[in-house]
Amino acid sequence: MSYFEYRGDTLYVEGLPLDQIANQVGTPTYVYSRAALTQNFRAYADACRAHGRGESGAIVCYSVKSNSNLAVLNLLGQLGSGFDIVSGGELLRVLAAGGDPRKVIFSGVGKSEEEIKLALSHDILCFNVESIPELHRLSAIASSMGRQARVSLRVNPDVDPKTHPYISTGLKDNKFGIAFEDALETYRIAHSLPHIEVTGIDCHIGSQLLDDAPLLEALDKVIELVDQLQSMGIALHHLDIGGGIGITYDNEKPVAVADYLARLFKRIDHWRAEKYDGAPISVMFEPGRSIVGNAGVLLTRVEYLKHGATKNFAVVDAAMNDLMRPAMYEAWHGVQSVNRRDATAMSYDVVGPVCESGDWLARNRQLTLAPGDLLAIMSAGAYGMTMASNYNTRGRAAEVLVDGSRFSVIRRRENPKDLFALESIVE
Numbered sequence: 001m002s003y004f005e006y007r008g009d010t011l012y013v014e015g016l017p018l019d020q021i022a023n024q025v026g027t028p029t030y031v032y033s034r035a036a037l038t039q040n041f042r043a044y045a046d047a048c049r050a051h052g053r054g055e056s057g058a059i060v061c062y063s064v065k066s067n068s069n070l071a072v073l074n075l076l077g078q079l080g081s082g083f084d085i086v087s088g089g090e091l092l093r094v095l096a097a098g099g100d101p102r103k104v105i106f107s108g109v110g111k112s113e114e115e116i117k118l119a120l121s122h123d124i125l126c127f128n129v130e131s132i133p134e135l136h137r138l139s140a141i142a143s144s145m146g147r148q149a150r151v152s153l154r155v156n157p158d159v160d161p162k163t164h165p166y167i168s169t170g171l172k173d174n175k176f177g178i179a180f181e182d183a184l185e186t187y188r189i190a191h192s193l194p195h196i197e198v199t200g201i202d203c204h205i206g207s208q209l210l211d212d213a214p215l216l217e218a219l220d221k222v223i224e225l226v227d228q229l230q231s232m233g234i235a236l237h238h239l240d241i242g243g244g245i246g247i248t249y250d251n252e253k254p255v256a257v258a259d260y261l262a263r264l265f266k267r268i269d270h271w272r273a274e275k276y277d278g279a280p281i282s283v284m285f286e287p288g289r290s291i292v293g294n295a296g297v298l299l300t301r302v303e304y305l306k307h308g309a310t311k312n313f314a315v316v317d318a319a320m321n322d323l324m325r326p327a328m329y330e331a332w333h334g335v336q337s338v339n340r341r342d343a344t345a346m347s348y349d350v351v352g353p354v355c356e357s358g359d360w361l362a363r364n365r366q367l368t369l370a371p372g373d374l375l376a377i378m379s380a381g382a383y384g385m386t387m388a389s390n391y392n393t394r395g396r397a398a399e400v401l402v403d404g405s406r407f408s409v410i411r412r413r414e415n416p417k418d419l420f421a422l423e424s425i426v427e
């Protein structure tokens with residue numbers, strides 16, 4: 001169910017009218033629904049449980065980069081989530097939010113020495129390694145610290161996820177992962193390194209996938225490798241199929257998480273029964289967007305209406321620095337009036353105040369608007385605030401978490417002084 005719905009002519013989040021938040025906190029503001037976050041996380045957790053996977057049989061490692069607010073991480077951690085991080089900074093966030101480092105996996109192509117040291121010192125669950133030089137670096141650092149690094153190799157299954165090229169990661173010519181044909185040799189090297197403990201295999205083929213067929217195809221290729229590794233004497237304890245399930249922005253119909261997981265577990269169970277006498281293998285997921293995307297909106301206020309020769313513009317107080325996705329991927333976000341009014345709609349481009357032609361949030365939308373109106377940019381919970389910048393010396397938006405008819409500010413709005421506090425003038 002959606003937790004963003006009209007009651008009469010007012011858009012609510014859970015039991016709270018969105019205009020109440022705007023009036024108290026100002027705009028632009030990201031608003032997240034605790035109930036929606038919980039529901040989306042439970043779709044994964046419940047499906048794992050329904051297929052006989054307990055605490056260690058399946059771990060959902062929420063992808064921190066999709067929305068890394070401490071309150072969001074804390075909530076998901078309390079629900080039992082692990083975390084997929086891509087930087088040392090994200091690890092420190094997870095720890096500050098009370099997350100369990102033994103449920104943290106570290107992905108990414110460019111892990112620095114400092115980041116590796118930090119992660120080893122917190123004894124994280126696993127490093128998802130993306131290259132041979134990274135293996136050597138990891139082994140050397142683990143050796144100097146007298147530790148073992150648990151490792152999974154991110155393989156590139158060369159499966160086309162049929163999504164936007166910028167968010168597709170599993171094809172041959174991509175910077176991510178280890179080429180499928182190099183995987184066995186890379187595992188052999190990993191296995192030979194003294195401070196590396198090979199524990200798993202992973203892949204992540206892309207984002208905003210509406211169909212699970214490419215994910216199941218990737219699973220089949222990963223399974224093939226696990227069998228080959230087994231015959232080389234390298235037994236894996238887990239396989240991680242990444243994130244990537246899409247959400248509805250407009251009228252997309254993404255596969256239901258429960259259906260995807262049912263198909264995935266069915267294949268895995270069948271395979272384990274056939275080849276390993278039913279010996280289980282732990283399964284991991286790295287979902288981001290499908291947990292937070294539809295759990296958040298960006299609230300913004302109309303500053304001006306500008307009626308041009310061929311177009312009408314609604315200039316709002318949110319901009320590309322707040323929500324980068326339209327400018328970066330030409331992404332489509334729904335736009336809803338927080339207070340619906342009864343008048344004929346006109347076509348508007350919804351644009352921000354930033355000095356770039358790419359600064360638009362939505363184009364050609366039928367809206368009934370007056371200056372001062374509030375708009376909700378829908379489905380903005382994932383890759384919204386985490387990709388925000390301070391371009392044009394604009395403070396980043398406030399963030400609010402709603403629970404029923406109450407809300408908490410979970411990140412205060414940045415003020416201009418925050419923005420240059422780290423700078424100094426040369427005497």
Ligand SMILES: *Cc1c(COP(=O)(O)O)cnc(C)c1O
Nearest residue numbers: 063107207243244286287288289
């Ligand atoms: C971004 C990312 C994810 C999350 O992807 P979603 O499409 O948001 O589910 C998972 N794993 C890795 C390695 C990523 O880079």
